Amino acid sequence: MMPEPYEAQVLRTPFHSRTAALCRANDWTNWAGYTTVNVFTKVEKEYFAIRNAAAVFDLSPMVKYAITGPDAARYLNKLLTRDINKLRPGRVGYAIWCNDDGMVIDDGTVFRMTDNEFRLYSQERHLPWLLDTAIGYQVSVADISETVAGLALQGPTSCAVLKSLGLDGVENLEPYAMNEFDLDGHALGVSRTGFTGDLGYELWIDPSAAEHLWDRLMEAGRLHGIQPMGSAALDMARIEAGFIAANVEFFAGDLATRPDRLRSPFELSLGWLVDFGKGHFVGRRALLRERKAGSRYALVGLDIDGNKPAVDSFIYRGKGTKVGIVTSAMWSPSAKRNIAIASLRIPYDQPGHALWADIYLRRELKWDRIPAPCRVTDKRFFNPPRRWATPAADR
């Protein structure tokens, strides 16, 4: 039965009938207007499925734009900070885009289908910005979010699952490559991408075939340890991988209400995504000024003593000068380290500063304050060779 309009506060994804049946923890969250699973059974169980078997995540609420037309590549080169001409058809790229002040609006993935046909997937909605960027270009920008259902299949056995599903040759798909397969008469898009830092794929299909894909996948993965996972487990995996999340490591530049809280690509340690040599792009002049004058912040990984997660901690140096904040933190089961991603004021990201995290912990009505020494480290805390190997392990 359809809910009354005033009751319909959340939308359901094309996989809802399947995820609802499996969500025994009844732990849901609102993602871009859709109700999605936070935890199916137990977050640890789902996390270990990512790292040791295969886990399925419903990412249908991802915002998706189709960008087509003779100027599509020129347009994306104006919108994005990276050079889209270096992305060949059939490849996927990570990308960010900035406002006029050179502050990051959002990050996302760009799929180049053909020379003049792209998809841009992101966390937040940006249609007005994308359309205004299109002024002066022969390009069409359309929100196609509801026309594509998506699943992430992540983990060391994910390739084997897809082989069992009958996707011949999928093991030869390189990281950041994509291809189209036939699944019982349905076109199935497969890209070797993901948000876990592990071997994994993302699967794209027409919403009408979504439930069929889910059922076939679960059946094919039964002997490969397949599990559904919710966003809580995914978030653990992405912190271990050192990936940034919108509205966590940065706030979307066209949605934030306090302009001084925004971060530039350099301040998110994403300078490698900025190509000054490709011609003008939005924010280029501001970023050139920043490169000359210096950035305010650096985004770093932290290795923290002890085993108490430094969630939301201030980072101090020496006797107590505040130099930054933790944006994401956890005990990493795979790295066996107490890790965090932190935004530090420059130059305290450099070696030679005695940093410590101020961890507050409440244990049975008593607050403990733990000043835990920490060190700046590579934030790719977990980066296994299997993530990059081609052909991918398929057994």
Place this chain on the structure above:
Amino acid sequence: MTGGYDVVIVGGGHNGLVCAAYLGRAGRRVLVVEAAPRVGGCAASAEFAPGFTVSAGAHILHMLHPKVARDLDLAGHGLRYAVTDMPTVALDPAGNHLVFKGALTADASLAAHSTSDADNLAALRRRLMRFAEVIRGFQGTVPPRLGTADWSDRLGLGKIAWRFRRLGRDDMREFLRIAMINIADVLDDELESDLLKGAIGLDAILGTELGPRSPNSAFSLLYRLAGQANGTPGALALPEGGMGAVTGAMAAAAEAAGVELRTDAAVGRILVENDRAAGVELRSGEIVRAAAVVSNADPKTTFLTLLGAEHLDTGFVRRIANIRARGTVAKLHLALDGRPDFTGLDAAYLGGRLLIAPSLDYVERAFNPCKYGEYSPAPAIEITIPSITDRTLAPEGKHVLSAVVQYAPYELKGGWDAARDAFADKIVETISEYAPGLAQRIVARELLTPVDIESRFGVFGGHWHHGELAPDQLLMMRPVPGAGQYDTPLPGLYLCGAGTHPGGGVIGAAGMNAAGRLIRCENKR
């Protein structure tokens, strides 16, 4: 390829010429490229019928900045006035015409319409002229930027605050009270004569997409009152030979300063090299290289057509695309085989500015159809017959009539080609109600709709101010933040047209200010 210029200026309108002259006097090697066969832009004289010449765009000189006239010695370069104290006549359908000797200064004819309005008007005039004085003070300076740590910006903001503060408590309150409201409310509070209020209401909305009951129309009147002719605030003048005489003198001043002028040279695009303006490419394909480019074109044409959005950031493009610039004014030129007669009007006033705006309601009703893409069937009109005081414009015994007509929406339902003649007939009909027999005297006529103004002068939307003159598009907001100080996000590209501070009207201050800003910015390089 032509090259070696310090500055190339796109467009030889009055601001482009003034900017060129100042830059030439500062020792810069300057080239002005103008698309038309003659310089002048919207401030030009044109022969629209054999032997009949008229000011093709603006037709009264009432805002020319005195510093521009003095610095460039426009008188020395041939600027003569046919008249500098042109009276204004509010035409009355009943023949009891109301005569103004100066801005908001009616003569004894007002007594026929009201016993108390003479005093009321004098009080209103004193107050509005004080406010206009504040605005006038900003015209000759580069507006400060908001939110910077730059000392000159802070000083500029301080000067604005100080000018305002000097008004005193009561005037500050009154200024704030009327700054954003409509002129009809202000006039209804102060005056009683419909004819008087209609005439002042028309002045408030001339050249804008406002009716007398639209917000900001009171401010629009203050902006107009900030003008001056030959040193007299609010006065009206006619240059001998039409407005082309003004730009002719400016061109002569520029050439005397070493500036090169090229006509029939339309710019196709602004060249960009290494993220810097490097010159222009003419539509003929010829490349003209220069160290800096100044655009006299309106902001939308400059950024979206000549430069291209690809060189600009999205937020900036969005602001440019959102500039309010929909033309509402048509210009009618009539060649007459004899002097027209206006019923009940003393021939001494025929050389004045004649207004058809018998009441605020009349003007507001004229505005109503414009909102929905239709022209006014009974338009509000500002008429001049410059040949009365300037015999160079028409053959002996013959005359030219020039009328500014509102409202004529740029985006007319069904398009202007199908409606041009019918609208011209309506205008002639409307004027004929005051001047019977006018139609029989017409030997030639020309109507310029906003679409014609756009194609003839290259002005986006046919908006003769390059964008509405309202508080959201003035001072550091004109044309948009990020280009409010004449320099633009693209290094080496500057603006100098009516789309920048202090806006439309033949002032020349934008050209003067832009030249100063360019010299300051380029010296810093």
